[in-house]
Amino acid sequence: MSNSGSSASAFPDSFVWGAATASAQIEGGWDEDGRGPSIWDVFCRREGAVLNGDTTSVACDFYHRWKDDIALMRDMGLQAFRFSISWSRIFPDGTGKINQAGLDFYSQLVDELLANGIRPYATLYHWDLPQALQLKGGWLNREIADWFADYAETVATCLGDRVKDWITFNEPQIFLGFGYSDGTHAPGLTLPHEEMFHTVHNVNLAHGRATKKIRSIVENSQVGIAIATKIGIPADENNPEHVEAARKATIHPEWSEDHNTYLNNAWWPDPMIHGRYPKELEKNLPGFADQFPASDMEEICQPLDFFGYNYYFGVIVEPADNEKGWQALPDQPGEPRTMIGWPVHPSGLYWASRFFYDEYQLPLYIFENGLSSMDWVDTAGEVKDHQRIDFLTRYLTQYHRAHAEGVPLAGYFHWSLMDNFEWAQGYRERFGLIHVDYKTLKRTPKLSSQWYSDVISSNGELLSASRHELK
Ligand code: GBH
Numbered sequence: 001m002s003n004s005g006s007s008a009s010a011f012p013d014s015f016v017w018g019a020a021t022a023s024a025q026i027e028g029g030w031d032e033d034g035r036g037p038s039i040w041d042v043f044c045r046r047e048g049a050v051l052n053g054d055t056t057s058v059a060c061d062f063y064h065r066w067k068d069d070i071a072l073m074r075d076m077g078l079q080a081f082r083f084s085i086s087w088s089r090i091f092p093d094g095t096g097k098i099n100q101a102g103l104d105f106y107s108q109l110v111d112e113l114l115a116n117g118i119r120p121y122a123t124l125y126h127w128d129l130p131q132a133l134q135l136k137g138g139w140l141n142r143e144i145a146d147w148f149a150d151y152a153e154t155v156a157t158c159l160g161d162r163v164k165d166w167i168t169f170n171e172p173q174i175f176l177g178f179g180y181s182d183g184t185h186a187p188g189l190t191l192p193h194e195e196m197f198h199t200v201h202n203v204n205l206a207h208g209r210a211t212k213k214i215r216s217i218v219e220n221s222q223v224g225i226a227i228a229t230k231i232g233i234p235a236d237e238n239n240p241e242h243v244e245a246a247r248k249a250t251i252h253p254e255w256s257e258d259h260n261t262y263l264n265n266a267w268w269p270d271p272m273i274h275g276r277y278p279k280e281l282e283k284n285l286p287g288f289a290d291q292f293p294a295s296d297m298e299e300i301c302q303p304l305d306f307f308g309y310n311y312y313f314g315v316i317v318e319p320a321d322n323e324k325g326w327q328a329l330p331d332q333p334g335e336p337r338t339m340i341g342w343p344v345h346p347s348g349l350y351w352a353s354r355f356f357y358d359e360y361q362l363p364l365y366i367f368e369n370g371l372s373s374m375d376w377v378d379t380a381g382e383v384k385d386h387q388r389i390d391f392l393t394r395y396l397t398q399y400h401r402a403h404a405e406g407v408p409l410a411g412y413f414h415w416s417l418m419d420n421f422e423w424a425q426g427y428r429e430r431f432g433l434i435h436v437d438y439k440t441l442k443r444t445p446k447l448s449s450q451w452y453s454d455v456i457s458s459n460g461e462l463l464s465a466s467r468h469e470l471k
Contacts, residue, residue: 002313003214007054008457009461010370011459012408013410014410015118015459016411016412017078017079017080017452017455018079018411019073019082019414019417019433020081020083020368020413021420022064022083022123022127022170022420023418024040024084024126025416025422026420027424028058030103031057032063034092035086035092035098035099035101036089036092036261037061037093037130037131039128039134039250040188040423041055041057041129041131042239043186043187044186049186049424050424050426054426054427058429060436066109069418071116074117074118076445079117079119079247080453081120081131081350082167083121084128085126085155088131088347089105089106089130090115091461094130094132094133095132097425103155103158106122106158106159110162120162120163121163121167123167123168124167124169125148125169127179139202139203140191140201140202141428142198142202142205149212149213152209163218166221166222167308167367168207173267175465176199176200178204180196182259184424193284193285195439196261197281200268204271207228207272208272209299211223211304222305222306223304224304224305224310224367226368227269230244230313230314231250231311231315233314233317234317234351235316237446241319242317242334245319245325247358248325252266252280252324253280254324255283265356269307270306271300272451273304274301274424275301277289306364307364309366309367310369311348311366312348312368312370312371313343313440315328322411340371344391345396346394346395350401350402354407357407365410365412369392370391370414371388371431373391374387375432376435377435383445384447387448388445388448390446392455396412399466414433414452415434416431417434418435419431433445433449
């Protein structure tokens with residue numbers, strides 16, 4: 001198989017194939033070598049907060065097993081590894097004194113990745129806020145924009161000679177919507193919209209200030225975000241009105257009384273990229289944005305190199321005669337669902353790529369995509385996860401469709417490299433290409449990791465060899 005992008009069925013030559021993880025979900029070593037606690041370390045000790053009372057204390061023990069795990073990545077032929085940095089490993093108190101052992105951990109990790117030919121993609125914030133900062137108000141406190149910028153500066157200064165690809169935030173929709181509004185994620189707050197929009201704004205400001213620092217410190221940096229997504233998928237894709245309804249559902253904020261307000265895709269990228277809040281903010285909280293200095297928006301809106309998004313499933317929509325112009329179709333009886341209960345919607349990857357590129361005009365990365373499936377080690381000692389292979393074949397085929405139509409795609413990261421701590425779901429869900437036995441911490445690469453390795457080495461051409469008509 002050739003590795004050339006010139007073939008119609010391959011991805012672009014420069015396309016990057018990787019897998020993603022996050023510090024709190026894999027590292028463990030929660031109180032080792034000077035690390036301070038994060039809001040998730042605290043939250044998972046609260047009764048009833050996390051399924052089974054599972055904790056972040058050991059997780060996959062990546063903190064000790066990273067060398068062996070990098071060897072598995074190399075065997076899989078991974079070109080890139082997306083990991084996140086634990087803020088409280090670097091600053092146990094969130095600000096002030098640096099914990100050198102924390103920086104050393106990530107520095108060695110990066111060296112080992114590069115020695116194995118794997119490009120590091122660093123996420124600065126994947127939800128594990130230092131608990132010390134939560135005690136000062138966390139994302140409600142405007143000072144957090146500076147705390148975050150200082151943290152970004154410290155990490156970029158240490159790793160920036162080797163790490164070029166930076167993601168400021170992973171899914172503000174979720175860590176604010178679920179953490180500060182709905183209360184099912186750490187720190188478990190249920191704030192009203194008037195307070196919530198301070199957290200929205202503070203994340204945006206923190207992003208802007210951190211981006212400016214990274215760009216000034218790291219030579220040839222590539223900086224962007226990874227947003228969560230609520231994607232509208234046209235019920236009838238041959239009908240242009242359905243397509244426009246789906247576009248509206250994807251791009252325009254919907255206002256509701258609860259945390260669903262924060263699932264919208266626009267609250268963060270609109271200010272970051274367009275330099276303005278969606279008009280729904282003024283409509284629903286009149287005068288809210290006027291309380292901030294006008295210079296905030298200039299700080300928030302920094303040049304970005306890519307638009308990254310995570311996609312698992314979407315909402316099937318059709319046009320409707322209501323204010324927003326669309327409505328969601330009800331679930332279909334017996335439709336395919338993954339272990340966590342999410343439906344299977346491959347074409348959302350195509351539509352999301354088109355809608356986001358039309359709107360933001362930046363090269364796209366999928367920073368997360370995958371499924372939790374019913375995986376266990378069988379009597380032969382193998383994990384035969386055929387459903388993961390089928391799921392990914394369908395999703396990647398739709399992603400390729402966007403490339404074939406000229407949408408610039410920069411890369412794809414599978415969620416996740418290995419089974420890990422699935423937040424409030426504890427260890428029940430298995431999203432990995434590699435199986436983890438949490439008793440022994442033994443790793444078993446699943447069948448899908450061999451398959452993914454072939455996808456990577458053929459730059460995606462393997463996908464078109466599938467015998468089924470995929471939709
Ligand atoms: C991600 O969250 C996290 O970044 C990651 O840490 C986590 O382990 C992984 O996914 C798996 O859960 O179409 O309106 O119904 C994903 C959270 C789930 C948010 C799907 C958006 C669909 C919204 N996302 N959800 S909607």
